[in-house]
Amino acid sequence: MESIINxxxxxxxxxxxxxxxxxxxxxxxGEVLVIVxxxxxxxxxxxxxxxxxxxxxxxxxxxxxxxxxxxxxxNAVRQEIGMVFQSFNLFAHxxxxxxxxLAQKIVRKRKKQEAREIALNxxxxxxxxxxxxxxxxxxxxxxQQRVAIxxxxxxxxxxxxxxxxxxxxxxxxIKEVLDVMLALAKEGMTMVxxxxxxxFARAAAKRIIFMDEGQILEEAPPDILFTSPKHERxxxxxxxxxxx
Amino acid sequence: MFTRxxxxxxxxxxxxxxxxxxxxxxxxxxxxxxxVVGVIIILSVTMPDPYWNIIKFVRDGLKITIFLTVVSFxxxxxxxxxxxxxxxxxxxxxxxxxxxxxxxxxxxxxLVQLIWWYxxxxxxIQQIGKWTHISxxxxxxxxxxxxxxxxxxxxYGAYMSEIYRAGIQxxxxxxxxxxxxxxxxxxxxxxxxxxxxxxxxxxxxxxNEFISLLKDSSLVxxxxxxxxxxxxxxxxxxxxxxxxxxxxxxxxxxVLTLFSARIVNWIERRTKFER
Numbered sequence: 001m002e003s004i005i006n007x008x009x010x011x012x013x014x015x016x017x018x019x020x021x022x023x024x025x026x027x028x029x030g031e032v033l034v035i036v037x038x039x040x041x042x043x044x045x046x047x048x049x050x051x052x053x054x055x056x057x058x059x060x061x062x063x064x065x066x067x068x069x070x071x072x073x074x075n076a077v078r079q080e081i082g083m084v085f086q087s088f089n090l091f092a093h094x095x096x097x098x099x100x101x102l103a104q105k106i107v108r109k110r111k112k113q114e115a116r117e118i119a120l121n122x123x124x125x126x127x128x129x130x131x132x133x134x135x136x137x138x139x140x141x142x143x144q145q146r147v148a149i150x151x152x153x154x155x156x157x158x159x160x161x162x163x164x165x166x167x168x169x170x171x172x173x174i175k176e177v178l179d180v181m182l183a184l185a186k187e188g189m190t191m192v193x194x195x196x197x198x199x200f201a202r203a204a205a206k207r208i209i210f211m212d213e214g215q216i217l218e219e220a221p222p223d224i225l226f227t228s229p230k231h232e233r234x235x236x237x238x239x240x241x242x243x244x
Numbered sequence: 245m246f247t248r249x250x251x252x253x254x255x256x257x258x259x260x261x262x263x264x265x266x267x268x269x270x271x272x273x274x275x276x277x278x279x280v281v282g283v284i285i286i287l288s289v290t291m292p293d294p295y296w297n298i299i300k301f302v303r304d305g306l307k308i309t310i311f312l313t314v315v316s317f318x319x320x321x322x323x324x325x326x327x328x329x330x331x332x333x334x335x336x337x338x339x340x341x342x343x344x345x346x347x348x349x350x351x352x353x354x355l356v357q358l359i360w361w362y363x364x365x366x367x368x369i370q371q372i373g374k375w376t377h378i379s380x381x382x383x384x385x386x387x388x389x390x391x392x393x394x395x396x397x398x399x400y401g402a403y404m405s406e407i408y409r410a411g412i413q414x415x416x417x418x419x420x421x422x423x424x425x426x427x428x429x430x431x432x433x434x435x436x437x438x439x440x441x442x443x444x445x446x447x448x449x450x451x452n453e454f455i456s457l458l459k460d461s462s463l464v465x466x467x468x469x470x471x472x473x474x475x476x477x478x479x480x481x482x483x484x485x486x487x488x489x490x491x492x493x494x495x496x497x498x499v500l501t502l503f504s505a506r507i508v509n510w511i512e513r514r515t516k517f518e519r
Contacts, residue, residue, distance in 0.1 A: 053421055079427035089422035093441050102436055103426035148422075155426055 004029045004159060004190055005050060010059030012045055012214075019045045020056065021214040032191045034201040034222070037211035038237060043194045046211070047161050050192065051081045064158060079107055082152030086164040088144040090136040096123070096147050097132040100154045108155060115154075122150040126180050142173030146180055153184075160184065162193040196241050198226070210234045273506060280498050287492070294485055298476075298492045305475030306496060312389070312471060313458045316396040320457065321450075323401030328408025329434070342405065349402035354395075355463050361395040362386055362467035392464040400457055407453065411446035412438055444515050451508030455501050462497070472496060 005027040012020035020042045027033055035043045048054040049061060052074045060067060063077050091099050100119035104110045110118070123129040126146040128139075136144055145165055152160060162181065166174040178200050185191055185204040195201070201208055201222050208225045210218040210233075218225065218234050226242065229235045287295040330342025349357070366386040373381025415438050423433035443450075465474035476493040480486055 051425055053425065075427050075429055078425055081425070083422070083425035085418055085422060087416075087418050089416075089418035091419065091422070091437050091441075093444070103423070103428060106432055106436065107427040152426070 006062040008060040034205040041211040042214040082157035302475040305472040309472040319397040320400040324404025327405025331409040358395040388468040411442035
């Protein structure tokens with residue numbers, strides 16, 4: 001299998017905080033990778049380094065054969081990477097439709113009509129085509145997050161990153177978002193997911209990575225990691241998370 | 245540009261404070277305008293000498309005041325946007341220049357700045373012309389209106405920069421991140437995502453700046469611009485009737501500011517949006 005994301009010995013410093021301490025990781029095309037770990041362990045930072053929302057202090061990140069080092073290719077690579085945020089980050093001044101159309105028009109240079117058709121199909125796919133003309137504040141959290149996923153997909157990304165996509169949601173809305181993500185995983189999308197949704201990890205992930213203090217402590221397929229973790233730290237963490 | 249939306253719930257119903265409804269504010273404003281305009285009309289009709297004569301005399305000045313304010317304000321909006329972007333720039337040199345500009349300008353009274361632009365600036369240009377032997381510069385003469393616009397824009401641009409900065413910073417960081425993660429460049433994200441939201445936030449202070457600028461434009465009367473205030477002084481110099489002249493000038497400024505306030509309010513209501 002060819003690896004689509006290649007992370008080599010990445011370090012990240014925020015002032016005095018050493019957030020990532022030498023992370024190396026290969027992600028295969030079509031793989032669904034779930035990253036778990038306690039807060040402050042560097043999971044989100046790692047994710048944000050992949051599409052360069054954070055610059056890594058040292059090390060290499062190669063996405064789709066392109067090394068992320070100059071401003072020109074950052075925008076090019078970002079078009080291939082969709083990102084879904086914990087806080088949705090829908091454009092508050094635009095309707096749902098315009099949220100999906102904006103980047104298609106100015107980045108992908110699609111015609112308005114074409115962009116709208118793509119947007120409407122994606123809204124059907126995430127189950128809320130009837131919300132095309134409302135503004136984000138009129139939607140529930142779960143609906144907003146589904147729009148955010150559709151917005152990322154409208155760019156036809158080859159990779160999707162999810163940064164705690166369900167952490168800001170009410171329990172009853174988590175499922176509707178996870179269902180969309182599961183469907184996406186079944187289609188063979190390459191996905192890197194920071195999440196504590198163990199049900200999703202079990203159903204979709206090929207590998208789970210456990211991070212602690214800026215390092216990858218352990219990686220294994222979900223059933224192996226859940227049943228027989230190697231490290232004490234992993235055991236302790238999983239016992240707390242799986243209790244829920 | 246922005247579409248108007250009706251609120252889903254009846255806000256008036258929820259926040260009903262007797263006597264404080266938007267409707268009543270509207271009425272108060274209409275009464276005020278009617279009052280001011282009425283006073284002007286009654287004075288001009290009942291006592292055309294001197295009131296109607298004053299209005300006829302200062303009419304050019306009124307036009308210049310409006311012209312100065314509107315033209316300056318367009319440039320203030322542009323300079324303010326550049327200054328605001330400079331103030332949040334991560335490029336140290338750009339940031340330093342923007343910060344210096346804002347801090348220096350805000351520390352000097354507008355009147356002093358206007359006098360500097362009118363009396364000192366042309367001399368500097370002439371000196372440069374002499375040193376470089378460029379006769380066009382050496383013979384430079386300040387055009388009063390041009391200098392007044394430069395002075396007003398330079399000063400108000402600094403204040404406007406801070407308003408823009410605050411507005412841009414009020415837009416959650418995630419908006420920029422989401423835009424960038426879709427492959428937009430910094431400037432595309434600014435233009436299509438951050439600034440449209442920032443502008444709605446800053447509309448009230450921007451409106452205030454417009455009204456302040458309208459009033460402060462009276463300071464240009466000291467640098468040989470025949471604006472409303474200066475025309476009033478000229479009339480007084482020949483007719484020696486300070487009460488009538490300055491009451492009429494004050495009423496005319498009042499009409500301008502009341503109308504501006506209403507226009508600002510109207511724009512605010514039309515561009516309201518919720519997060």
